[in-house]
Amino acid sequence: MTPRSVLRAVLGQLPMAAAIGLALVVIAVLRGQHWPGVVAAIGTAGAVAGLPLIGAVHGPNPPSGYRLPGYRRPVPVPTGRWSQGISALIVMIMIFMILFLPGWLVFLGMLLAWLGLLINLVTAYLRRRGRPRHREVLHRAVAAYRPRFVIYTGRRNDASYQLAMWVPILERLQLPYLVALSFPEALASTRAITKAPIVLLPTGSDLDAIMVPGLRAAFYVNGIAENSTLVNYRNLTHIYLGHGDSDKELSVHPMHGMFDRVFVAGQAAIDRYGQAGVKIPASKFVIVGRPQTAGLRGAGRPIGEVDPPSVLYAPTWRGYNAHTTLSSLPVGPAVVDALLRRGVVVSFRPHPFSWLGARERSEISAIDDLLRRDRDDSGRPHRTAAEHRNTPVAEEIDFSDALVTDIGSVLVDYFATGKPYAVVLPPGQSPTTARTDLPSTAAAYLISYDTLIGGPDQSVEQVLDELLVKDPLAGRRPAVARHYLGEQPGDDRPFLDAVRRVIGHPEPAR
Known part of the structure; x- marks a missing residue:
């Protein structure tokens, strides 16, 4: 003051x-x-x-x-x-x-x-x-609780989907832990996804309150700059988890080098850092697979034999700047219209951050209206974004026979199913160079953003024919999945074993 x-x-x-x-x-x-x-x-x-x-x-x-x-x-x-x-x-x-x-x-x-x-x-x-007295009271309570690790986020807004991605996996360790927040705005959504104790630490010095004997590691579900406040405490091992693997620019941020370990799903993530010129020592990377994909339903039969097929349309959000503008949501009505004209069942799942902007909410509403009208007319059980906003994304993936999405983590997680997928390329991205510029599209059917402006053209129909009938890229998908998700993508043991090595805790008796 x-x-x-x-x-x-x-x-x-x-x-x-x-x-x-x-x-x-x-x-x-x-x-x-x-x-x-x-x-x-x-x-x-x-x-x-x-x-x-x-x-x-x-x-x-x-x-x-x-x-x-x-x-x-x-x-x-x-x-x-x-x-x-x-x-x-x-x-x-x-x-x-x-x-x-x-x-x-x-x-x-x-x-x-x-x-x-x-x-x-x-x-x-x-x-x-x-x-200082309040900090000491909190410190004594944390010491009595004896947490072994902390999940930290300095994010102000609701990023609960990022925490929700990892909390159930980390709870399989059956160890006491804390969730630490910097801003009260994130409290309500965080309380909804975990029963673990939550500490609100508004200033950097407040982090002293959780530095207790037995605390071994801190996990980070995003790479925002505010995380550096906790990384300064060198008595902990700091582990970057992120919130999904993708070719997005933020997946290879130089700031990730400040962490002691960078847990990645597969070799593709490690290669991406090198290709972007981000130098992180190889010793920091740990391949742990993608435990969130455990139990995802694979393809029961070739897509051409499914009648009618169910297609998940999952556009990403608009991003922070021109380099991260990857969303097809502005042309989403054209995507959905093309799918409806083929008689498929559509499940619409926008990125959680798309609900935060007025323009994006309007675009979501327009697509939901399309699906409701067709559902009333055709009887096909389309799933709108508003009606299934809180449905786990894994359930939406299981509901689908194919995927139409943008560059993002939903695409990479979908690799684990073996089902076909199409990618709406970012604005200005040429399909002829896409597989080089965006390696995660190696086995994807490519839709040019420009062909959707003003309504889908004939090339979009050809792509959907390959996605939903012919599926000529089926043979490529297994190798791409291994490169991005490792040899055991849905197995949580590589991840849990890596965590146990860090915190020095043996596997519990079974």
């Missing part, structure tokens, strides 16, 4: 407080309130202007734990959105009092608002001074 931060907090609230004060004064005058009511209106505006001081005095939230045995969370101090809510409540109460109560009671209400502000300011100051 600095004088500048305090001043900034008050000045930021001042315009709204002035407008509230003016409105309350006008109401008081119109209601015939005398000086107590008018002074109360002005005083209320002052209290509203002072509410942001609570957050400035309080600073970041203290570290806290959830579902951690023997730990009791501190009572929260109203900051941020809570302050805005309190402002609205104070104003509504004062309007009611000005309208229906005498001036001296309105004045008393204003004094009570100021008293509440002062109490919260004192509480916020004491909470700030007591931060």
Whole structure:
């Protein structure tokens, strides 16, 4: 807390407080309130202007734990959105009092608002001074719990699908563990996918709270820069898991070199780093297969014998920038229209991040509408995105006989099924160089993005004929699957054994 931060907090609230004060004064005058009511209106505006001081005095939230045995969370101090809510409540109460109560009671209400502000300011100051004590209380509770590893993400938004990809696999170790978060925004979605204790550590020094004897490893499900805060603790072995293998640019980020181990599904991932010029010592790579693909249903018979076939359409999200713009969702209606005209059953599964943007939600809705109309007309049991948003992707893969997707991890996971797949190439990508530029398309049927603009052309029909009838690339798929997923793609033993070697824990008796 600095004088500048305090001043900034008050000045930021001042315009709204002035407008509230003016409105309350006008109401008081119109209601015939005398000086107590008018002074109360002005005083209320002052209290509203002072509410942001609570957050400035309080600073970041203290570290806290959830579902951690023997730990009791501190009572929260109203900051941020809570302050805005309190402002609205104070104003509504004062309007009611000005309208229906005498001036001296309105004045008393204003004094009570100021008293509440002062109490919260004192509480916020004491909470700030007591931060080290809160950290020590959390540290003792974590030490008593005795976790062997931690799953960490510094991501602010909902990336629960990334955690959900690994939590069930890591729980097969049957060892106590923690999930550590930096931002409270990620808390609700994380609590929905694990019953393990969760610790919220808003600042870098709060990570001290989980540094306890017996903690051996930290796992990372994404490669965001905020992860480096925990990587600085060299008493742990830091393991990058990622959230799926693909030819996406972020799959070979130079930042992955900061981890002690980089767990990959197969040799293709290791080769990709070298091809991108990202130098990571070979000793850091560990091939562990792709345990998430265990139990996926393979092709029961050639695709040409399935009538009607079920096709999973799974476009990726729009990405961060021009280099990661790989999504076919903007031309998704053309993809789905081409599939519907062939009489197939369509299951639509957009990337979880596509639900976060207004434009992407509109595109999802347009495709869902297409599927609902055809379902009503034809009776084919199409699966819309909205109706199956929470369905595990493995179930969607099992439902399908073929896949149409973009460059991404769904494509690589689908390799484990042996079923045919088509890839909508990124905008501007030539099909003639795609298999060189994007090696994961080595056994894919290729759809040019440009051929879908304005509706699918005849070349798309030819690709779908190969995908759903002829399947001339069937013989290539096994070798591609081994290169990307290893020799045992659905076996969790290589992964679990690699983790046990790191944390020094033997396999439990069976």
